[in-house]
Amino acid sequence: MADMGCSSGPNAFLLVSRIIDIIDEASRGINRQCPQFGVFLNDLPGNDFNGLFNQLSSFEKDLEEVEEVRQLVKAETSFAVDKLETFIIDWSVDSSQDLEIRAKFAAKSLRVVTEALLETTFTHEVMDDLFRLFEACIKERIAVKEGEYVNIVLSRIVTSKAGPIIEESARKVYNTLRPECLMMAKMGCSSGPNALQVVSRIIDVIEKASRSINCQCPQFGVFLNDLPGNDFNTMFNLLLNFYKDLQEAKGSSCGPCFVSGIPKSFYGRVFPDKFLHFVHSSYSVHWLSQVPRGLVSENGEALNKGNIYIAKTSPPKIHKAYYAQFKSDFTLFLRLRSREMVSGGGMVLIFLGSIHSDDPDLVYELFGSTLHDMVLEGLIEEEKLDNFNLPLYSPTVDEVRKLVEAEGSFAFNKLETITVDWGVDTSQSLDTQAEFVAKTVRAVIEPLLTIAFGHAVMDDLFLLFETRVKARMAEKRSEFVTIVVSLTKKE
Known part of the structure; x- marks a missing residue:
């Protein structure tokens, strides 16, 4: 169903709730399974979709709670339900105010x-x-923009290196399935231009493939997915130029392209069954659904003291806890996408990896030691550092291979690693490279750090971190390891 001209208030969700309620009652009245629902909220790109999407968690929770109320009233039997509704109001009521x-x-x-x-x-x-x-x-x-996990510059460089793998997978999907409308999803889209650049690349590949066999280019359904707190407003304001560039480059040779935003965690169901032909995700799947369990002892003592991730000084059980959480999350991600994809569909995932996951030597180990220096200077409480752990995991290629094979829904096309220097452009001065690394890390994790340690220490923290990065880079070369995996959904 679609709400055309949805605006950004709660009315759209109230109407959707009412329609779902009607269809649920109708299906129960004829003893049939209630259908899945695809809801599309449409308005101009300048609409406040951020405000709208931030209401989604309440809407979905209310659907469950309303059903609970209905069942309790029904079980008690004394009353009949005439109306059962919910109302959604912004915390601050007037979101236009300061x-x-x-x-x-x-x-x-x-x-x-x-x-x-x-x-x-x-x-x-x-x-x-x-x-x-x-x-x-x-x-x-x-x-806080809770979903901004991807640094634009690093992501763009790695995506350009992984481009041939993405193109090959998209071409294979088209040649195998020949859909009239190709449905693709960008999982963890963030709010920068990279997502739409990847979409343009995929459309270009498929348009050329269709011309090579004298077939009509398909239409395209593009779904940009991230957490509800993501800045979808910025993303949607890029669409006008995206559509304009697509029209100028392809004209009538390319089928219409319909772009939508899907504000949901990809660790839950996002799409209906057998809906997607192609899935792409860049620098998102290494983020865990939660901080791993098992990082504190039975009496509540922190076990990873002085660190914020797996480090050389971490006990072995820390790596075990992190891997267990990644195994659970990644397996769930694969299982959910397998239900949402058609057989023969393609998926290309790009995420942080490591050579040795129990000693990943990530930039975050150095950042943890920087936080420890802040503790020694009395700027951060030691207890806060001891209890702070990042919810991410950088697997090895072998770990990824085993988990994909164990889940069983996908066949491998490619499984490769790409390395990029911490400073990206090694021709620049160490000062410039160190500043780039510090800004990269700050863009990714500052919201999490601010909640844990407060805003006041952020500037001093990242200045010290930049100094530590420069010293590390002068001592030896350090690289980001990225894993690229291309998969095909099995029959």
Whole structure:
């Protein structure tokens, strides 16, 4: 179903909920399975999709909770349900206002409701400080873009190196399936231009393949997927130039292209069964669904003290816990995509890897030691560092191969590694390269660090990190290891 001109308020979801409710009741009335639902919210690229997509988690939760209420009323039997609805309101009510005003409003609203209850446990004296801190957290929560995991420059360089593999996979999908409308998904799209550049490349390959066999170029359905907190507004504002460039380059020789945003975690179902022909993801799948369990002892003591990821000083059980989480997440990712893809569909994944996953020698090990230096200087609390661990894992090629084979839904086309120097352009000065590395890491993990350590230390932290990176690069060459895997969905 499609809501044309959806705007950015809650009305679109209210209507969708009502339609789902009607169809659910109709299916139960004839003893049939309720169908899956594909919902497309359409508006001009300048619409506030960020505000709209940030309401999705509440919408999906409300669907479950509303059904729970319905079942409880039905089980009690005394009442018949005439109406059962939900309403969604932004935390700050007016999302057009200044961020500080919105945070203050949200904090005051909660204080009115909960202060009396809180005072019975925590005393009146701490209330002002508590809600002042809460207001700052609200402001941070509203401002943080939770899905921006991919650095544009590094991603673009690696994608260009992996380009032939992506092209080969897309060409194979078209020649095998010849769909009238080719459905492709970019999982973990972020908000930069890289996603649309990859889409353009795939369309170009398929348009040329169709011409070579004198066939009509298919239409294209393109689905840009990331977490609801991703900046979809910026992404959608790139679409006008994307469509214009596509028209100028291809004209009428290329089928229409329809681009949509899908704000959901790819560790859950994102698409209907047998819907996609091609899936691509770049620098997203190495991010875990959660920090691994098993990083603290039974009495609550941190086991990876002084580190934020697997490091040379980490106990063996730390690597074991991280691998167990990656194994669970990656297997789930493959299983979900296998349900959503047609047989013969293609998938190309690009993500951080390592030569030895129990000693990955990533930039994050150096960053962890930088945080430890901040602890020694009294700028960061030691306990906060000991309890902070990054939710990512950089597997080896062998680990990826074994997990794909064990899951069983996909056949390998290619499984390769690409290495890129930390500084990317080694012809530049060490100062320039070190600054690039620091900015790269900051763009990726600052939101997580700010929540753990506070905003005030960020500038000093990354200045110190830049110094440490320069010293490391002067001592020896360091590289990012990237894994590229091309898969075909089995029959």
